[in-house]
Amino acid sequence: MSNFGGRWSMSRFERLTRTGQLDRAWVESELIPLAESLREKVDNGQPLRGRSLYLLFYEPSLLTRTSFERAMGLLGGTPYFTEDASQFFPVTTPDYIENIIANLAAMHMDMVVLRSSDQGVMEKAEEEAEAQSMPLINGGSLEDHPTQALTDLYTLKREIGAVDGARIAVVGRIDHRNVSALLRGLAMYEGVTVTQVPFSGQADPDVVSECEAQGVTFEMGTMDSLSEADVIYLNGPRTVAHAQLLKSRGAFNLRIDEEFMAKLKPGCVILDPMQRSGDFDILVSDSRLANYRQAENSLFVRMALLRTMLG
Structure with missing residues (x-):
């Protein structure tokens, strides 16, 4: 049974739509150990054989969609997906998402992962999924991306050990769901300091206020x-054209080369949820570039x- 009003305290739940639902004790004592055990034994007996997952994506995705597909397949289940869902499930009526969830439930889909940046869609989908007793995961909404947050926290634990007391610099486009998540x-952690180095936008002020109330310290920073x-979190511009515009204005000037890496702490790691999409000039091979390990972590x-959720 889920605790929809607050944070989870149990290992079984039905809907994950907000990062704020997560609980540190559950993440560290249940989810991460399970991810580690699955990493050690990918041949896991396929416990989800016969189960189905529908990836209902209204926006393109590589890593989120592919990692969910691969995860379901490795567990023995069957993934289905629609990446440009508006071509097949029009958004011309106010209750379109409720109808889609009801239709997927009627076809005996066991779970839906939904990506949509339309305002209010995730909330409506959650209500209908609850009515249909269907598990639902937010695969990326306008202001949140809880499974990306889980991936990033898992990566931080593996890369730097203790998240408590960490200094994390967020660089690039920081008015984005990845950063908010x-x-x-x-x-959830203690003594964390976040340095904002924006090339575009500002972090959501409501999210900043919410996190400050829980003890996170925020500061503005520069490339220096x-x-x-301890961690540099890159988040690129929304499009190639946007990146080119920022570069033409001199606002997007991060060049990751040997000189740049030499200035960092020896144990500093660089994460990139966009996975080196070409937005950043990365001109060096260095073990502190953890983006491919981050991608692997998203799978587990x-x-x-x-x-x-389905086991």
């Missing part, structure tokens, strides 16, 4: 302040989540 996840960071986190 990360900040909400970090708010990255030398003090989502396997653990599916195993928990």
